[in-house]
Amino acid sequence: MPDDALSQQALHLLQTVFGYPAFRSQQAQIVGHVARGGDALVLMPTGGGKSLCYQIPALLRKGVGIVVSPLIALMQDQVDALEEVGVRAAFLNSTQSFDEILEVERRMREGSVDLVYIAPERLLTQRCLEVLEITPIALFAIDEAHCVSQWGHDFRPEYMRLSVLHERFPDIPRIALTATADQQTRQEIISHLQLENALQFVASFDRPNIRYQIVEKANGRKQLLDFIEAQHKGDAGIVYCLSRKKTEETAAFLNEHGIPALAYHAGMELQERTSNQSRFLREDGIVMCATIAFGMGIDKPDVRFVAHLDLPKSIEGYYQETGRAGRDGATANAWMAYGLQDVVMQRRMIEESEASDLHKRVLGEKLDAMIALCETLSCRRVHMLGYFGQASDPCGNCDTCLQPPTSFDGTVAAQKLLSTIYRVGQQFAAGHVIDVLRAQETERVQQWRHHELTVFGIGIDKSEAEWRAILRQLIALGFVMVDYEHYSALRLTEAARPVLKGEEKIRLRQYQKAAKAVKHKRQSASDFAETELNSEQQAMFEKLRWWRVETAREHNVPAYVIFPDATLREIARSCPQTLEALRGVSGVGDKKLESYGTAILKMTCPSGED
Structure with missing residues (x-):
């Protein structure tokens, strides 16, 4: 088919089937390339229209479009959405009976279905591969392709075996899609999926309708409640927590204060987990308190906020989780409460994991980048897009743009803190060190006679919260480490020596007391808000x-x-x-x-x- 005719047919499908007047961004080029039989790697932000990039080529080409997706819990909704617009769709996964599987396989062989969603575990079985051998296939779409990365938080071992598609079906075009991938992850996708000859389409990672805000953690749960009541009363939202217990406690806390909330984590019974997800998707105004087990592939367009009560492990994870807000293009908030304990906890989890030294190093570098985003004095959006290799100007729509933080010469403050860590023998955790700094004659301080040290009280001019903020930054900058094998004792690194000697000056972010969330009116859609x-x-x-x-x-x-x-x-x-x-x-x-x-x-x- 000539290129012009193909383009016209693609646009016709977009308008008549999906109801959209025109393609956005690089959609038209991607659709044309794949429809003509080319392989593609597509990086496009959540809400950017990735699904159309394989759905329309599947309808243009002869045969069945096979979509590899890890999202078993969402496949029914994905199929329902396609059937609503008149596309014949089905799925194959472990939730189906044998008779249901046989019926889908029959439709595949006969070509009487347009798109079939298959979990990677199912696709890699000998039976499924044999069914595919006798099925007329239009294309393979590998959704959530970042799952191939062994360094990522959504790693699925089965994804590393999907090169079998190229080996067994070399003439069928493949399109790998993801919303989140740094340069290292892109290389892993290309290598493991054998997409060396694929065209790469990288859209801007910017989501201008999302406002990023990171606040100093005081009482995280109360701060969250204030934020929701001030800016998102009655809105759907997601609250991410590090532990299963915390998701349940946070949901209970919100319910007690009149915010309808549900919990979701991998330790729940499948039936309860599925029921809670279904309620979140089907009802208005539900807040889901969840671990990272929840969210990938969530298509709910009117999620107005994503909040984090604990520090994410990486910028990739943070970007993907916050990207679940505002898929409809209207205003949305990404809010996080962040403190010293978050840094300590995440570093401890890395140190105590059973991963290899190389894996720990990579995880440490990703965490360092995440901490740097939290501590930045410049535009958060510029910082985050820069991490993904994209340049941008200050956005004017994040907290550091709207209320620019101040920095100060933190050399003397750092020297006081580093000296106190040294004088107590590098054997005590943060609380004790700060007590000594602030001249708190606790029983423990007296027991160790630390009130007799020359550093006792040299930091009395600052509050505990201020010293915790300074310590957090010194840990982030690599001047202090936490020894988790010795009761989280603070120890100096070699990098601290020139600071202590006055040979190196450092600037730190000025501590700002957590302010109560301010209620603000939503503006027009062009100004990142609901029309x-x-x-x-x-x-x-x-x-x-x-x-x-x-x-x-x-x-x-x-x-x-x-x-x-x-x-x-x-x-x-x-x-x-x-x-x-x-x-x-x-x-x-x-x-x-x-x-x-x-x-x-x-x-x-x-x-x-x-």
């Missing part, structure tokens, strides 16, 4: 949302599968009076027009359309 509607349009929007809730319940699908908020908002604003006018709304394809057009017109045009 304003007038009172009449808002009433119509709410009416459409209630209709969507009832319709989704009847279809047993998440509400956004019927229509996302962005589409309902556009309908409320334009108030279409005919089916043809409704067809022009983004997100309304032919199948949805046929299914829901009449019902919508009864609300927007009470007289209806003949």
Whole structure:
């Protein structure tokens, strides 16, 4: 097929099936390249439209599109969403009965299905590979391709064996997609999946509608509550915690204070975990308190905030987790409470892990980069995009841009702290060292006669919180290490010597007391916020949302599968009076027009359309 004809056909599918007027960013080039049989590696941020990059080529090419996905719990929703727009879709995973599997395999062999989602564990079985051998295949899409990286937090060993697709099906195009990959991870994807000849499409990692904010941790749970009540009352959100216990305690705390919240972690019974995920996807205003076991592939477009009560292990993890907010392009917040204990805990987890020395070193470097993001004095977005190799200007929409932090010559403060660590014999943890600095005559200080040291009280001019902030930065900068085998004792590194001798000066971030979250009004979508509607349009929007809730319940699908908020908002604003006018709304394809057009017109045009 000539390139022009292929492009026209791709655009026609985009408009009539998916209801979007035009391709975004590099979508058109990716679709064309894969549809013509080329391999591709696609790096595109969450919400950037990655799925269309393999869904449309699968519809353009003869055969079945095979999508390798680790997201078993979400496959039903993915299939439901495609069927809603008229695409024949199915999945193969361990939740199905033998008869259900046989039926999907039959449809695959006959070519009577357009897209099939398969878990990597299932795909690698001899039976599944044999079924694929006799199936007309349009393409292989390897979703969440960063799972191939053994250094990543979402590592799936099965992904490293997916080179079998190239070996057994050399003439079938493959497209690997991910929202998160630094240069090292990209190389791993190319190597393990044998994509050396694939074209690489790297979109901007920037999500300008997300506002990044990292606050000094005081009482994390209370700060979280203040943040939600001030800025996100009634909104859907995700709160990430490091431990399973903390997810449950945080959910209970929020519920006690009137915020509907659920917990999610890998230690829960499968039925409860699945039920909680389903409620989060299907109901409005639920806050999910979760470990990193939750979230990959979550398509819920109206998640208004992602909060972290514990420090993520890497910028990749942080970027991917925060990217689950604001998929609809409207304003969203990425909020984190961060303190000394987070740094100590993460370093301890690395040291105590059973990983190889090389693996520990890589994890340590990733953690160092994450800490540097937290401690930066410059724009957080510039810092984060720079980590992924992309240059940008200050965003004006993160906390360091909106309220620039101040730095100070921290040399003397550092010398006081380093000297105190040295004078107590490098045998005590942070609390004791700070007590000595601040002249706190605790029982332990007196027991060790540390009140008699020359350093006793030399830091009385600063609060405990200020010293903890300074210590955190000295650990982050590599001047102090924590000896986890000796009760978290603080020890000086070789790098501390020139600072103590006055041969090296250092600048530190000025401590800022945690401020109460400020309530702010949402602005226009172009200013990273939800588009304003007038009172009449808002009433119509709410009416459409209630209709969507009832319709989704009847279809047993998440509400956004019927229509996302962005589409309902556009309908409320334009108030279409005919089916043809409704067809022009983004997100309304032919199948949805046929299914829901009449019902919508009864609300927007009470007289209806003949």
